[in-house]
Every structure is written in structure tokens, then in C-alpha cells.
Amino acid sequence: MTTVLNVDAVNRSFGDRQVLKDVSFAVESGRLTGFVGANGAGKTTTMRIILGVLAADTGTVTWRGAPMTRAVRSRFGYMPEERGLYPKMAVADQVVYLGRLHGLSTADAKRNTAALLDRLELGERAGDPVEKLSLGNQQRAQIAAALVHDPELLVLDEPFSGLDPLAVDTVVAVLRERAAAGAAVLFSSHQLEVVERLCDDLAIIAEGTIRAAGSRTYLREQYALPRYSVEVGADAGWLRDEPGVTLVELDGPRAVIDLDPATDDQQVLRAALARGPVRAFGPVRPSLAEIFREVIQ
Numbered sequence: 001m002t003t004v005l006n007v008d009a010v011n012r013s014f015g016d017r018q019v020l021k022d023v024s025f026a027v028e029s030g031r032l033t034g035f036v037g038a039n040g041a042g043k044t045t046t047m048r049i050i051l052g053v054l055a056a057d058t059g060t061v062t063w064r065g066a067p068m069t070r071a072v073r074s075r076f077g078y079m080p081e082e083r084g085l086y087p088k089m090a091v092a093d094q095v096v097y098l099g100r101l102h103g104l105s106t107a108d109a110k111r112n113t114a115a116l117l118d119r120l121e122l123g124e125r126a127g128d129p130v131e132k133l134s135l136g137n138q139q140r141a142q143i144a145a146a147l148v149h150d151p152e153l154l155v156l157d158e159p160f161s162g163l164d165p166l167a168v169d170t171v172v173a174v175l176r177e178r179a180a181a182g183a184a185v186l187f188s189s190h191q192l193e194v195v196e197r198l199c200d201d202l203a204i205i206a207e208g209t210i211r212a213a214g215s216r217t218y219l220r221e222q223y224a225l226p227r228y229s230v231e232v233g234a235d236a237g238w239l240r241d242e243p244g245v246t247l248v249e250l251d252g253p254r255a256v257i258d259l260d261p262a263t264d265d266q267q268v269l270r271a272a273l274a275r276g277p278v279r280a281f282g283p284v285r286p287s288l289a290e291i292f293r294e295v296i297q
């Protein structure tokens, strides 16, 4: 995996309202990057700047270290927030047409379209006009449209909104396959549970500012609480009286504790061992939702 897309110190105002403030983050190939933030945080504006639909006031977006060109952008796939398929045109015809617009031969466009619609479980609806599809299926058709030309970078604005859980799983699997084949995938979402499950990397934005960015593992370590989960051989209630320890939860031999900053975890472990067997002792990693709450405050 390599860093392919760099968003560097991007600022953008609408009128006198600055909606992006020095936005910087990187996207790597072969990975799924989740772009997370509340409504109005600036996700769509950032994505539109990456795609060249909108200009930045200052700052740069580069692809493999070089400025964007039209040719580079033609190798990107974009699923905008305002879905844009023609209601009266058959799904497959539309996806083939978009593939052709991105430079595919008719044969390749048809082959990719058929494979994608099957993969997205829309094969049987290929001949139906878009307006006859349910909203969830229209969404799958949009995803097919963004993927038909095998883009090197996929930018998806809220690709999971409006999908039922089974459809989310299908789309997740397709995006994973694309990443495994080397594409870089950037998607926005406010569904933290989906992002938690899906993404390798994250950029968290609030009020136009990136509050945290990096791999999920890095962020979970970075924002680790001083919280530990402990399991001992007998009742763990003695932890209540241990200096520097706050008991958060107690369930017989199992406990969750917070340590004061000055408290050495190994000291607490030794105290536990002095009382008998220790079955488990380790830090509790924060969930993405917890990190999100912490960094957007």
C-alpha cells in the first residue's frame, strides 16, 4: 500500500463562511478510508474538491505526488451525494454508457457492467428503468456506475445511507475486493458502526477541521483510555480499595478499572497476582464511537 492521494491544507469558504479549515489527510491504495463527521462538517465539500467539481480557495490535492489533471481524474470513480442516474433509462444501458464515457470500449463496458450488476445482486433488474427500482436498488446501481471503469480511486459520498443491512454487507464486500485489487477507496459516513467494521484508515472532521486521522489501529492506541479489563480467580472487589484505581464495573472475578495517570499498570497486576491467579489483564481499546465523541468535542 502506498499513499496515492494527498489533501494538503485545503481551505474553502462560501461567502464569508469558512467551511474547510486547513484540511489535510492522505489516502492509501489497497485500503478503505472512512471520512467521518456530523452533518455539515465539510465531507461533501472536501470530496467535491478532490474530484475537481469545486475549487479550493487555497491548499492542494495531489495524486501520486503530482497535481491533478483531467486524465488522472478520469481514472477516479465518484458516487455523489445527490444521486444522478437518469430515471427512465435501463440500469445496464446507463452503466455501460458511463463506462464508455470513462474511455472503455463497448465490449469492456458491457462485460464490466454485467459482472458488477451480478455482484451487486442487480442482474435480474438490468433491463429495468432506474425509476422502477427500490431506493436501495437505485443505490446499488449508483455504486455500479461509480465502479464500472475499474477506478484507481473511488470516492463515495454516504454509500451506505438507505441500504438495508444485507445490502450494506454486499457493498462492503465489493469495496473490499476493489481495495484488495489495489484501488484506494474513500467514503464518507456518519454511521460509525459501519465505519468501525469496514475501514482501515479514518479521517474525522468536525466544523471544517480534521480532528484526527490515521489508521484505525493507530487511532485506537492514540486515544486509548486508561482503562483495563481484569479477570482474577476470586471476587475482584478488593480493586475498589487499591490506590490509583477506580472501579468502573464489577462482576464477581471480572472487573473494568480506570487507572490514574500516575498509576503503573504493572503495579496493579502485581497486586492482583499477590492475591491469586490472574486470568486476564489488559487495556480496553476504545470503540470508534468513543474516539469520535472525544475528538469532536
Ligand SMILES: Nc1ncnc2c1ncn2[C@@H]1O[C@H](COP(=O)(O)OP(=O)(O)OP(=O)(O)O)[C@@H](O)[C@H]1O
Residues within 6 Å of the ligand: 014, 019, 037, 038, 039, 040, 041, 042, 043, 044, 045, 046, 081
Ligand atoms: N454551495 C454552497 N454554498 C453555500 N454553503 C455551502 C455550499 N455547499 C456546502 N455549504 C455549507 O458548507 C458546510 C459543509 O457542507 P458539506 O456538505 O461539505 O458537509 P457534509 O459534512 O458533507 O454534511 P452532510 O453529511 O450533511 O452532507 C455546510 O454548512 C453547508 O451548508
